[in-house]
Amino acid sequence: MINQSRYSLLFSFFQELGEVGSLVGKTLRNIFRKPWEKNIFIQQLEEVGVRSLPVVSLTAAFGGLVFGLQTYIGFHRFIGHGSEAYGGPIISLGLSKEIIPILVGLMISGRVGSAIAAEIGTMKITEQIDALYSLGADPNRYLVAPRTLACFIMLPCLTLYGDIIGIAAGYFYNVVLMGVNHFIYFENTLLYLEIWDVITGLIKAAFFGIIIAIVGCWQGLKAEGGAEGVGKATTRTVVIASISIIILNFLLSKALPGTLSG
Amino acid sequence: MIKIVNLYKSFGQNKVLQGVDLTIERGETLVIIGQSGSGKSVLVKHLIGIIKPDRGNIFVDGVEIVNLKEDELHKIRGKFGMLFQGAALFDSMTVAQNVSFGLERYTDYLPGKIQEVVEESLAKVGLKGVENLMPHELSGGMKKRVGLARAIAYWPEIILYDEPSTGIDPIRADAIINLIDRMKKELKVTSVIITHDMTSSYKVADRIAMLYGGKIIEIGTPEEIKRSENQVIQQFIHGQAEGPIENW
Ligand SMILES: Nc1ncnc2c1ncn2[C@@H]1O[C@H](COP(=O)(O)OP(=O)(O)O)[C@@H](O)[C@H]1O
Ligand SMILES: [Mg+2]
Numbered sequence: 001m002i003n004q005s006r007y008s009l010l011f012s013f014f015q016e017l018g019e020v021g022s023l024v025g026k027t028l029r030n031i032f033r034k035p036w037e038k039n040i041f042i043q044q045l046e047e048v049g050v051r052s053l054p055v056v057s058l059t060a061a062f063g064g065l066v067f068g069l070q071t072y073i074g075f076h077r078f079i080g081h082g083s084e085a086y087g088g089p090i091i092s093l094g095l096s097k098e099i100i101p102i103l104v105g106l107m108i109s110g111r112v113g114s115a116i117a118a119e120i121g122t123m124k125i126t127e128q129i130d131a132l133y134s135l136g137a138d139p140n141r142y143l144v145a146p147r148t149l150a151c152f153i154m155l156p157c158l159t160l161y162g163d164i165i166g167i168a169a170g171y172f173y174n175v176v177l178m179g180v181n182h183f184i185y186f187e188n189t190l191l192y193l194e195i196w197d198v199i200t201g202l203i204k205a206a207f208f209g210i211i212i213a214i215v216g217c218w219q220g221l222k223a224e225g226g227a228e229g230v231g232k233a234t235t236r237t238v239v240i241a242s243i244s245i246i247i248l249n250f251l252l253s254k255a256l257p258g259t260l261s262g
Numbered sequence: 263m264i265k266i267v268n269l270y271k272s273f274g275q276n277k278v279l280q281g282v283d284l285t286i287e288r289g290e291t292l293v294i295i296g297q298s299g300s301g302k303s304v305l306v307k308h309l310i311g312i313i314k315p316d317r318g319n320i321f322v323d324g325v326e327i328v329n330l331k332e333d334e335l336h337k338i339r340g341k342f343g344m345l346f347q348g349a350a351l352f353d354s355m356t357v358a359q360n361v362s363f364g365l366e367r368y369t370d371y372l373p374g375k376i377q378e379v380v381e382e383s384l385a386k387v388g389l390k391g392v393e394n395l396m397p398h399e400l401s402g403g404m405k406k407r408v409g410l411a412r413a414i415a416y417w418p419e420i421i422l423y424d425e426p427s428t429g430i431d432p433i434r435a436d437a438i439i440n441l442i443d444r445m446k447k448e449l450k451v452t453s454v455i456i457t458h459d460m461t462s463s464y465k466v467a468d469r470i471a472m473l474y475g476g477k478i479i480e481i482g483t484p485e486e487i488k489r490s491e492n493q494v495i496q497q498f499i500h501g502q503a504e505g506p507i508e509n510w
Binding site for chain 1: 307310311312332336339340342343344346347348350351352353363364367368412413
């Protein structure tokens with residue numbers, strides 16, 4: 001009995017993995033194939049990108065502030081008074097490589113991933129997905145592909161924007177609030193922060209974007225059983241996307257080179 | 263002509279279709295009756311490849327559609343118009359955008375012509391001046407009529423009606439039944455109607471088929487169905503709680 005249920009759990013895990021795999025495959029094919037659903041794509045760019053700016057601004061600003069705060073304390077405690085200005089590159093590196101991409105990924109999972117699952121899930125249970133088929137529109141091409149492409153493009157943009165806000169907030173906390181030496185902070189940041197650090201974060205964000213869109217569409221398309229089913233799809237999307245993002249973040253940090261200059 | 267051969271479909275443990283055989287002639291009006299949950303919607307969705315069978319074949323004008331690729335299926339789907347049970351209007355779009363959706367994909371009409379056809383189609387179902395409303399601003403019956411306008415807009419040869427009169431007042435329901443009849447006579451469309459409404463079935467049907475236990479248990483003209491000796495059919499068409507069909 002126990003063995004059987006263990007096998008069936010394993011079986012359904014691989015079955016779901018297969019589902020996601022074929023969804024990704026189909027979506028990639030549709031992204032590279034014309035005709036494009038241009039209007040939907042532009043609408044999604046706005047939905048994912050522009051409408052997320054307030055959320056990203058707030059989280060990036062406070063992320064930058066608190067990271068600036070703890071780095072200040074760290075330098076003050078372990079190296080001593082006056083050394084805090086050397087925290088500049090650490091703050092900027094930590095923010096652009098890890099903290100901002102993760103924060104943006106998690107926030108967008110909650111804001112956009114859940115919305116995708118709810119919208120597509122509602123379309124599924126009210127036969128709108130069936131109606132798309134019957135009226136000659138492939139739901140993957142019409143719904144999944146434009147959302148995936150929009151998230152893939154917009155997550156790096158939002159991350160870059162978040163980097164700027166976050167790094168500015170770290171600077172603000174240290175230099176403006178705590179009176180750290182502006183020149184040392186600034187010079188060291190310019191000296192040690194590499195463009196690659198920022199790019200690493202953007203590459204990760206692009207992957208997070210794909211995860212968010214694919215998980216949301218996948219859960220939405222398999223929603224069933226009325227409003228309750230849509231609710232479940234939404235919750236699952238946020239949980240699955242968030243966990244995947246955190247795990248993938250570690251794997252990518254490990255796999256991507258730490259620096260490109262030797 | 264549509265030919266369904268030995269069709270099987272289960273969802274998990276739920277065996278819905280268990281060997282359906284059914285032929286639908288060109289230009290005929292076929293009514294499918296059966297209890298709620300007996301698989302009528304599932305059966306009809308197989309015809310446009312929305313649901314894939316576990317086993318069996320479906321031929322549309324001689325083409326086997328079960329294993330067709332998406333772009334070949336697209337051509338087949340263009341022959342069909344479907345009115346969904348819950349109307350299934352796209353709720354992020356206006357009425358006009360809903361009705362023009364199929365036109366944009368199945369015809370090469372220019373925008374002006376599309377707008378014209380949208381208005382015509384809405385007029386056919388008795389709606390005027392609703393083009394710019396959103397679906398949530400419409401009553402249930404109006405939604406259904408917009409759904410019907412959307413299904414007939416691009417001149418499909420075969421129209422599938424999933425409970426066209428359920429949820430509509432009896433007068434409007436009769437008007438829709440008349441519209442279905444008119445389209446058959448004027449445009450020679452093939453119609454497949456799912457309904458529980460026996461009065462309108464007798465009125466429009468060339469043949470009536472009953473789906474029961476995953477199979478078509480009987481098919482015939484309204485007269486033949488009325489005179490059927492099958493107790494299941496007699497119970498259903500007279501709407502009796504007592505009989506061979508379990509009712510809970
Ligand atoms: N996509 C689906 N997934 C799982 N079960 C389904 C699905 N569609 C329909 N069913 C089940 O198939 C059976 C027949 O449904 P349906 O064809 O809608 O009945 P009806 O004859 O009332 O139209 C029901 O038990 C329903 O729960
Ligand atoms: Mg039904």
